[in-house]
Amino acid sequence: MGAQLKTIPTANKHYLEAELEELIKGNQVWQFLREGSLDGIWYWDLENPSHEWMSPELWRLFGIDPATKAHDPAEWQDIIHPEDLATAFDNFEKHCANPEHPYDQIVRYRHADGSTIWVRCRGLAIRDEEGKPIRMLGAHNDITAIKAAEEYAREKKADAEQATEDLQTFAYSTSHDLKSPANTIRMILQEMRRALKHGDLDDLESLLTKAEATNDSMRRMVDDLLDYTRLIGAGxxxxxxxxxxxxxxxxxxxxxxxxxxxxxxxxxxxxxxxxxxxxxxxxxxxxxxxxxxxxxxxxxxxxxxxxxxxxxxxxxxxxxxxxxxxxxxxxxxxxxxxxxxxxxxxxxxxxxxxxxxxxxxxxxxxxxxxxxxxxxxxxxxxxxxxxxxxx
Amino acid sequence: MIEPSISQRDYPIARLAIIDDAEFDQLLYQRIIDRSGLVGETLCFYSAEEALNYFEKPNAAPVDVILLDVNMPGMSGFDFLDHATNKSERDYTAIVVVMLTTSLNPNDVARANSFSLVKKYINKPLEEAHLVAICDLLERSPQR
CATH class of the missing domain: 3.30.565.10 (Histidine kinase-like ATPase, C-terminal domain)
Structure with missing residues (x-):
């Protein structure tokens, strides 16, 4: 087979690349690439812009029977998100004017079941000898799963940030509410020392009662805190x-x-x-x-x-x-x-x-x-x- | 308006108000304040609402210093400051407000300092040295 390929050796092209280009002219490799690594192909006649061939895979991705479609660009324009259609048109115009500007964007399509399909859509204008775009070749890649994973990661990150913030508030509140009775007890102890020095036993007795009550409320709070911690820890x-x-x-x-x-x-x-x-x-x-x-x-x-x-x-x-x-x-x-x-x-x-x-x-x-x-x-x-x- | 009596004028802090919901703490502050000999009269309020009820009366005796707790049931110390600064028709600017709190949250300190009424932030427990520092503040205060 290799002998049949008419390869034109050029100075900077690897012979295998040149051979592959010949091979692609046969249908087999093309079929393989189309079905194996792409989720849709389109080929647009810019001289007759109401003609655009779209591969069956392109429609199947959106849950649509390709047989019901007539290779009219209005068909995809109807189910693409309006904002993304505007982006695509903008890139299209820029790419046609300047080949350096890539036609490459992430767009949303409406699946037949109402869900959103995220597609990376890339295209290349084919130009005549004067550089005027006459055709456009494009390919779709389904990135819905990646987008879903991205969304999931974003949600989890927000959850984690919220949890950290809750924990910080919790720590401040806890330290405050445990420090309050500790302060009170400290002041009571200072007063008790004074009462002891003056031999005022009645005062000492009344201060002790206050210290006990403060200690009780502190213990109750620690019990409640444990309950709360148990709950936030437990699934x-x-x-x-x-x-x-x-x-x-x-x-x-x-x-x-x-x-x-x-x-x-x-x-x-x-x-x-x-x-x-x-x-x-x-x-x-x-x-x-x-x-x-x-x-x-x-x-x-x-x-x-x-x-x-x-x-x-x-x-x-x-x-x-x-x-x-x-x-x-x-x-x-x-x-x-x-x-x-x-x-x-x-x-x-x-x-x-x-x-x-x-x-x-x-x-x-x-x-x-x-x-x-x-x-x-x-x-x-x-x-x-x-x-x-x-x- | 009740004129302070001669005896009250002799104290560096003629009249002090404490706004704090902790009952025991109030009793203990009272002892510290009495012993310091720096304060003529102490008014105890157990909530910000109770204090505002007093301050908003036209014949309320003037107060030099307010010791204000942050975390209180009902109106918080910040709610009190917000009312005194933005909502009240009465002028609170002559009063030196001192935050007295156990709050360890740096946000609370920043929030307290955002009110021009607040001249000092003290962490509990109250000590006599704090009262001395407040007296210094009063001497430097432009309103007096």
Whole structure:
């Protein structure tokens, strides 16, 4: 075969390159390149610009039957993204005027199923003896998978940046909230030393009580912090959870608090959901505890836990109370870590509970929404994925 | 307007307001302040709202210094500063505001310094030396 090739040896062309050029004149190699390394070929008659041959692969990439197409450039112009069509035309004009300007761009096509196909489209104008472009040869490469990977990497990077920022805020908040009681204890100790020097035992006693109370709140905060850390560290492992049983167990656990405040807790039929049991237990525990805690003096807390099946696979859950309510302005901030709306002497708490609740609810597919009229109670709402009809 | 009594005039800080939600801390500050002998009268506010209620009254006795906490339930220390600077009809510029906080966040320091009312940033706990430094600030203060 090699002997049949009429190669014209030139000074700077390798004999194999010249041989390959001859070979390409046969159909086999061309077919191989077209199908094996390209996702579409087009060849445009610039002297009759309504004629453009497009290879079957070009149409198949867009989920279109090549037999339905008539080699008219309007056919691709209809399904290319309008912005990218403008870019392509701009490059086309520049390339025709100046061969040095490459016809090479990344464009979006609309697939028959509505999705976007990303294509790298390159082309070369074929010119006559005077350099006037008379034909244009172009090739498509499908880069949709690369674009998807790029998008995925971008999303993950944004997630990672958000996580770093959260962690930094978390570290500052934690150090602040643990340093506060440490400072208080330090001041108390200084006062105790002074009281001891003056032999004032009554003062010493009262300072000791304050130190104990400060230490207790610090320990409570560390416990809550551990819960929170456990949650952000743990991936959710969702399984079937019987909400009726879970809420009954939570109420039993909290019997002491409920009895002490005389709270009336009513529970409707809840149903079975998909979730992580210990997280949901924590969620109901926190919401119930808040409902009982944030009450005016000498008020009988009334709490209603109820659910509505939304019939779209989600169960709408509500924990409503008759407590002090939450002002509109505080409704977002209440979910921030260590955010407290009330003075420590009015209501005890570390400011971690609701931040934790919101994280749990989010991990179960919805954040917590608050409906409240200050002074007339608050309702905390979220939704869970249902497994069986809960109504 | 209540004129400060002669005895109050004798103190470097005639009237000091503390705005801090931490009850024990307030009690302990009171002891330090009393012992220092630098302050005539101390007003304790447990929230920024409570303090504003006082300051916004037309007959409120003038205050020389405010010790202001940052992290508080309800209005934060920054909310207080924002109100005093941008929203209030009352003029707060004669008051020396000193931030007293445990916040270790550099953003908080920068934010505090962005308010011209803030003349000093102190990390808790409060010590007598801090009060002495505040007295120096007052002596240099152009309003006096």
């Amino acid at each position: 959710s492992e969702h399984a079937e959870v019987d909400l009726d049983g879970l809420v009954a167990a939570v109420i039993k656990d909290m019997a002491g608090d409920i009895h002490a405040t005389g709270a009336e807790v009513s529970v409707g039929k809840l149903g079975v959901v998909l979730g992580t049991e210990w997280q949901l237990r924590h969620l109901f525990q926190n919401l119930l505890s808040n409902a009982i805690k944030f009450q005016p003096m000498d008020h009988t807390p009334q709490v209603a836990i109820r659910a509505t099946d939304l019939k779209n696979g989600r169960l709408h859950v509500e924990v409503a109370d008759n407590g002090i309510g939450i002002a509109e302005a505080d409704r977002q901030r209440i979910f921030d870590l260590f955010s407290k709306l009330h003075r420590p002497s009015s209501f005890k708490g570390s400011g971690i509970g609701l931040a934790l609740c919101n994280r749990i609810a989010t991990a179960h597919g919805s954040g917590i929404e608050i409906q409240s009229e200050p002074g007339h109670g608050a309702a905390f709402r979220f939704s869970l994925t249902t497994l069986r009809d809960g109504s």
